[in-house]
Amino acid sequence: MKGMSIIVKKVSQLMAGLIFIYGIYIILHGHLTPGGGFAGGAIIAGAFILLILAFGSSALNLKKEIAGSSNTESVAILMVVVMALMALLFGSKIFFFNHLPKGEPGELLSAGVIPLYNIFIGIEVAGAILTIFLALVIFKEESSK
Amino acid sequence: MIVYILCFVLFLVGLYGVITRRNLIKIAISLSIMEFSIFLILVLIGYIDSGLAPIVDPGTPAQVYVDPLPQAMVLTAIVIGLATTAMLMAIAIRLYRKYKTFDIREINNLRG
Amino acid sequence: MDALIPLFVAIPLISAFLIVIFGKLIKGFHRFLGPLTLLILLILAVYVFTGLGKSSISYAVGGWTGKGGFPLGIYMVLDGFSVLMLCIINLIGLIALFYSLAYISKYTAESNYFALFCLIVAGMNGVVLSGDLFNLFVFLEVSVISSYALVAFGVGKTELEASFKYQVLGGLASMLILLAIGLIYWHTKTLNIADIRSVFDAGYNRSFYVFVQVLLIAGFGMKAAIIPFHAWLPDAHSSAPSPISAMLSGVLIKAVGVYVLIRLFFNMFVFSYEIALILTSLGAISMVLGSLLAIIQWDLKRLLAYSSISQIGYVVMAFGMGILLLLRGNNEAAAVLAIGGGLYHMINHAVFKGLLFLNAGSIEHRLDTRDLKKMGGLSKVMPVTSTTSFVASMSISGIPPFNGFFSKLIIIIAAINGRFYLLAVLAILVSIITLGYFLKFQRFAFFNKATGQAVQKIKEVPFPMSFSMIFLAVLCLALSLLAIPSVRETVLSPAIDVLIQAELYSTTILGM
Numbered sequence: 001m002k003g004m005s006i007i008v009k010k011v012s013q014l015m016a017g018l019i020f021i022y023g024i025y026i027i028l029h030g031h032l033t034p035g036g037g038f039a040g041g042a043i044i045a046g047a048f049i050l051l052i053l054a055f056g057s058s059a060l061n062l063k064k065e066i067a068g069s070s071n072t073e074s075v076a077i078l079m080v081v082v083m084a085l086m087a088l089l090f091g092s093k094i095f096f097f098n099h100l101p102k103g104e105p106g107e108l109l110s111a112g113v114i115p116l117y118n119i120f121i122g123i124e125v126a127g128a129i130l131t132i133f134l135a136l137v138i139f140k141e142e143s144s145k
Numbered sequence: 146m147i148v149y150i151l152c153f154v155l156f157l158v159g160l161y162g163v164i165t166r167r168n169l170i171k172i173a174i175s176l177s178i179m180e181f182s183i184f185l186i187l188v189l190i191g192y193i194d195s196g197l198a199p200i201v202d203p204g205t206p207a208q209v210y211v212d213p214l215p216q217a218m219v220l221t222a223i224v225i226g227l228a229t230t231a232m233l234m235a236i237a238i239r240l241y242r243k244y245k246t247f248d249i250r251e252i253n254n255l256r257g
Numbered sequence: 258m259d260a261l262i263p264l265f266v267a268i269p270l271i272s273a274f275l276i277v278i279f280g281k282l283i284k285g286f287h288r289f290l291g292p293l294t295l296l297i298l299l300i301l302a303v304y305v306f307t308g309l310g311k312s313s314i315s316y317a318v319g320g321w322t323g324k325g326g327f328p329l330g331i332y333m334v335l336d337g338f339s340v341l342m343l344c345i346i347n348l349i350g351l352i353a354l355f356y357s358l359a360y361i362s363k364y365t366a367e368s369n370y371f372a373l374f375c376l377i378v379a380g381m382n383g384v385v386l387s388g389d390l391f392n393l394f395v396f397l398e399v400s401v402i403s404s405y406a407l408v409a410f411g412v413g414k415t416e417l418e419a420s421f422k423y424q425v426l427g428g429l430a431s432m433l434i435l436l437a438i439g440l441i442y443w444h445t446k447t448l449n450i451a452d453i454r455s456v457f458d459a460g461y462n463r464s465f466y467v468f469v470q471v472l473l474i475a476g477f478g479m480k481a482a483i484i485p486f487h488a489w490l491p492d493a494h495s496s497a498p499s500p501i502s503a504m505l506s507g508v509l510i511k512a513v514g515v516y517v518l519i520r521l522f523f524n525m526f527v528f529s530y531e532i533a534l535i536l537t538s539l540g541a542i543s544m545v546l547g548s549l550l551a552i553i554q555w556d557l558k559r560l561l562a563y564s565s566i567s568q569i570g571y572v573v574m575a576f577g578m579g580i581l582l583l584l585r586g587n588n589e590a591a592a593v594l595a596i597g598g599g600l601y602h603m604i605n606h607a608v609f610k611g612l613l614f615l616n617a618g619s620i621e622h623r624l625d626t627r628d629l630k631k632m633g634g635l636s637k638v639m640p641v642t643s644t645t646s647f648v649a650s651m652s653i654s655g656i657p658p659f660n661g662f663f664s665k666l667i668i669i670i671a672a673i674n675g676r677f678y679l680l681a682v683l684a685i686l687v688s689i690i691t692l693g694y695f696l697k698f699q700r701f702a703f704f705n706k707a708t709g710q711a712v713q714k715i716k717e718v719p720f721p722m723s724f725s726m727i728f729l730a731v732l733c734l735a736l737s738l739l740a741i742p743s744v745r746e747t748v749l750s751p752a753i754d755v756l757i758q759a760e761l762y763s764t765t766i767l768g769m
Contacts, residue, residue: 038220071278081270084267183439233424
């Protein structure tokens with residue numbers, strides 16, 4: 001599909017960076033404020049989708065993009081399950097246990113393993129939504145040829 | 146009490162859409178409307194009169210908060226709803242390529 | 258042993274995503290990892306089954322135990338009933354996966370198939386292991402959404418239409434289940450199954466109770482395809498690829514439909530007479546209508562799908578009779594027989610319906626048709642398929658010495674002991690009708706004169722497919738040993754005990 005006018009392209013170039021930073025903020029403060037992995041991941045995917053819509057899919061190499069986002073998503077899920085299984089090896093042998101040191105409640109670096117889970121789930125959700133969007137775009141391209 | 150009745154009316158609106166609409170995309174959107182009405186009922190179940198949002202500041206003393214468990218349930222259910230809608234849309238556009246129409250009355254190969 | 262419980266969910270999840278990453282890089286990676294995963298799961302399931310005996314284990318995920326008898330975290334519960342379902346799921350999954358190693362050569366994108374298959378098994382394992390309602394809902398959705406994708410796998414016209422219908426009805430059912438979970442939470446302020454039972458023991462609001470139970474029967478009845486919620490099953494099970502039909506019809510409608518109904522109605526809700534009557538009559542109606550609708554079918558897999566509805570009707574009717582007999586109070590032996598018969602028929606149906614769908618897949622693989630009028634004379638050119646389908650047809654119709662005879666006999670004896678004479682007569686009648694349409698299947702597919710096609714050029718199916726079919730046929734014969742009372746004691750009694758004595762379930766979790 002073609003891109004949009006030059007005003008839309010310039011404004012989305014400026015906004016995509018801000019939206020991306022906002023998504024990272026929501027993910028990192030997931031244990032302090034509402035949000036967390038899911039919401040932050042959806043916002044990060046929104047930044048990428050905004051750029052794709054503004055510039056048109058003809059500016060991308062779609063097969064490489066979808067391979068990249070699909071692999072990112074799978075690696076992130078594997079890291080979540082591996083971290084949950086690692087708790088079985090350290091110390092108390094319980095699945096999903098919180099085995100990193102917990103600091104003061106209310107600080108950014110606290111609550112043990114929960115911020116790490118938030119980060120990986122955020123990456124995973126962003127990858128998943130981007131993969132769905134790219135798959136639909138690729139299908140549209142192929143069927144309109 | 147009236148909020149629960151309004152959520153139920155939203156559920157019936159979604160159900161009406163699934164039953165009577167002919168376009169595949171409209172059926173998928175009506176299914177989403179039904180799902181969102183159920184999420185609203187779940188969040189409203191946890192409401193306590195004059196309760197605050199369940200975010201804890203480390204310094205302040207304990208207050209009356211609304212119930213955060215239905216909110217966590219709804220967060221997970223929203224993601225499940227996203228997956229369901231994405232699946233429906235993918236099947237719908239593949240059906241369009243095969244049958245050249247979105248009309249569900251034309252898509253009836255399976256009978257009996 | 259309780260550290261093994263989360264592995265049942267973690268191992269298929271890891272392998273599913275490993276297949277997605279490496280399936281495109283290394284050729285044939287998925288063919289190696291998929292069956293290896295399910296083999297590991299089956300070995301774990303059998304190990305837990307033999308090591309468990311009559312006890313129950315509950316596992317608090319994340320180490321969040323309760324405070325003062327009030328459970329706080331997510332619990333995974335392993336008792337007699339769960340471990341039986343785990344064995345069935347992983348065994349039929351391994352056989353179907355092994356079968357699909359040769360069947361999948363018709364489709365492209367093979368690695369996606371194996372990844373989705375591992376996800377279905379992960380979801381079903383999570384459903385039978387979960388100890389609280391919302392975790393059950395999440396794993397139910399995981400397995401059901403993967404099955405939507407697998408039904409539409411070969412993207413032809415009929416598969417996509419069947420998958421769309423399946424998705425709309427399945428989505429409606431999931432919403433009713435979520436509404437019922439919300440209403441239960443509103444009333445009891447907890448989501449743990451054992452804790453809800455203790456709240457209901459203390460007292461409940463009568464109209465709310467009946468409303469929630471009817472919502473749950475509607476929701477899970479749609480997943481289990483009881484009449485009148487069966488409309489998606491003939492389309493979905495006949496259009497899916499054959500190993501997926503075997504998984505759907507053999508395991509999925511039991512693990513996310515019948516298992517959850519039985520777990521909730523025996524262990525969570527206090528028995529009530531009207532609901533037991535509703536369950537029994539729905540089971541009886543499904544039994545009769547399913548078989549009557551199956552006689553008129555000429556499409557092979559549609560006939561098998563309607564016969565699934567009929568056999569699941571047997572199982573639900575047996576459990577309903579069990580509740581009614583327990584409510585009457587004076588005949589516990591008959592209740593034990595009824596529940597035991599239901600469990601035994603569930604195991605048997607997984608084995609012989611899986612075998613029948615694999616046979617239909619073999620015929621479709623060689624002939625490219627599902628229409629009974631176009632087949633014929635296959636008994637000489639496909640001996641393995643013909644013999645195993647004969648074994649399966651005799652099993653499902655209830656001919657001794659195969660396993661279907663014994664399980665139906667136990668259900669009929671329980672019905673007569675409990676003085677449900679109408680149900681016993683209906684069960685015998687439906688068994689005769691089942692024999693009728695399976696003889697039709699045998700005659701038109703295998704023993705007729707060949708019509709049209711050049712039958713002599715058809716060879717037998719490749720080794721993975723024939724090995725899977727022979728294994729299931731041998732299992733059909735071996736399972737009839739379960740009718741011997743001493744074998745039945747060791748295999749089925751832990752499950753029956755945990756269902757009848759609901760206090761056993763509660764003390765396992767609340768005691769920890």
